[in-house]
Amino acid sequence: MTENGLIRCQNLWKVYGADVGALRGLTPDAARARIAASEGWLTALGDVTLEVARGEVFVIMGLSGSGKSTLVRCMTGLAAPTLGDLMIDGVNLRGIDPALLIEMRRHKISMVFQDFALLPHLNVRDNIAFPLRVQGIPRARREELADRLIQTVGLGGRATHFPKELSGGQQQRVGIARSLITEPEIWFLDEPFSALDPLIRDEMQGELLRLQASLQKTIVFITHDFDEAIRIADRIAIMHNGRVVQIDTPERLVLAPADDYVAAFTRKIPRARVLRVASVQAPASERAAGAPVSAAALVGDVAARVLASETPIPVADGAGRIVGSLDRRTVIETVFSGASA
Numbered sequence: 627m628t629e630n631g632l633i634r635c636q637n638l639w640k641v642y643g644a645d646v647g648a649l650r651g652l653t654p655d656a657a658r659a660r661i662a663a664s665e666g667w668l669t670a671l672g673d674v675t676l677e678v679a680r681g682e683v684f685v686i687m688g689l690s691g692s693g694k695s696t697l698v699r700c701m702t703g704l705a706a707p708t709l710g711d712l713m714i715d716g717v718n719l720r721g722i723d724p725a726l727l728i729e730m731r732r733h734k735i736s737m738v739f740q741d742f743a744l745l746p747h748l749n750v751r752d753n754i755a756f757p758l759r760v761q762g763i764p765r766a767r768r769e770e771l772a773d774r775l776i777q778t779v780g781l782g783g784r785a786t787h788f789p790k791e792l793s794g795g796q797q798q799r800v801g802i803a804r805s806l807i808t809e810p811e812i813w814f815l816d817e818p819f820s821a822l823d824p825l826i827r828d829e830m831q832g833e834l835l836r837l838q839a840s841l842q843k844t845i846v847f848i849t850h851d852f853d854e855a856i857r858i859a860d861r862i863a864i865m866h867n868g869r870v871v872q873i874d875t876p877e878r879l880v881l882a883p884a885d886d887y888v889a890a891f892t893r894k895i896p897r898a899r900v901l902r903v904a905s906v907q908a909p910a911s912e913r914a915a916g917a918p919v920s921a922a923a924l925v926g927d928v929a930a931r932v933l934a935s936e937t938p939i940p941v942a943d944g945a946g947r948i949v950g951s952l953d954r955r956t957v958i959e960t961v962f963s964g965a966s967a
């Protein structure tokens with residue numbers, strides 16, 4: 627663990643069942659032994675240790691029931707861990723003063739849920755401004771801030787519409803604007819786009835990346851969708867039965883899966899969209915000709931050029947040195963490997 631993590635989970639457990647409170651007085655070793663021996667308990671989170679860096683887009687994936695929502699609920703203080711520590715910017719949520727937790731949830735963190743959770747009797751402007759109303763900010767100020775965000779999320783002209791007059795995508799934009807109005811440092815999104823149709827989903831992902839580029843939030847994002855994950859993630863955590871089995875970049879998950887579960891889980895990822903040229907290139911070749919491609923480029927982004935060339939294309943590093951070559955066959959293999967699995 628470093629001191630840099632904005633969110634740090636240390637040996638986090640969340641166990642459901644009768645009498646789990648009895649674990650509280652035990653040493654960590656005794657508690658773990660007791661959990662292992664208990665028949666009727668459900669381990670929603672088992673010994674999770676991870677950290678999310680400031681400014682990172684951290685995606686959590688895993689099958690249904692693997693513990694994703696529980697982990698995020700613990701991170702947001704909505705659920706109390708059974709054992710372990712959870713630090714948000716150096717503050718331990720275990721035993722935190724309830725008033726401080728409320729303060730943190732009002733100012734430092736915010737959440738967007740799949741079901742939008744808009745207030746039906748409030749119009750767009752008032753829905754977005756609602757968290758500021760809770761904070762007691764005067765009406766004129768909160769409307770000014772809400773109107774600015776209405777523009778940011780592309781809802782200009784709809785300030786006085788009610789949720790039922792909006793499409794699903796528009797409603798989710800209201801949810802996103804509302805979650806941003808308190809200027810949170812950490813933004814938690816639990817499958818925020820999964821109820822949207824593919825085109826709107828694609829548009830919303832673009833919107834999220836645009837907002838991230840301008841606002842530089844730390845984002846924790848749950849999704850079931852690999853296309854979505856590889857588009858937005860810096861790193862992806864793969865969960866299985868309450869455990870985090872691997873945390874890595876999309877490229878590393880494909881190249882070096884930690885176990886068979888991760889390998890099976892990532893088999894359908896389109897490799898050309900995650901593998902960089904540096905991972906598949908051949909040594910520099912005298913036959914290579916033409917302007918070089920970057921070793922850091924995604925194979926998919928240079929595929930058309932390589933496929934159109936009779937000869938291999940030289941590969942250059944960040945300093946412009948030729949470090950390899952890329953030929954058609956390698957590109958074709960990368961594009962098609964995994965695709966039929």
Ligand SMILES: Nc1ncnc2c1ncn2[C@@H]1O[C@H](COP(=O)(O)OP(=O)(O)OP(=O)(O)O)[C@@H](O)[C@H]1O
Pocket residue numbers: 642668669670688689690691692693694695696697
């Ligand atoms: N309040 C609760 N009481 C008892 N068990 C719970 C509770 N909340 C969650 N669980 C259990 O904890 C496990 C993890 O649930 P969680 O909702 O975190 O999974 P998930 O990965 O988010 O699933 P999904 O993708 O379906 O949303 C599941 O087996 C679930 O049934």
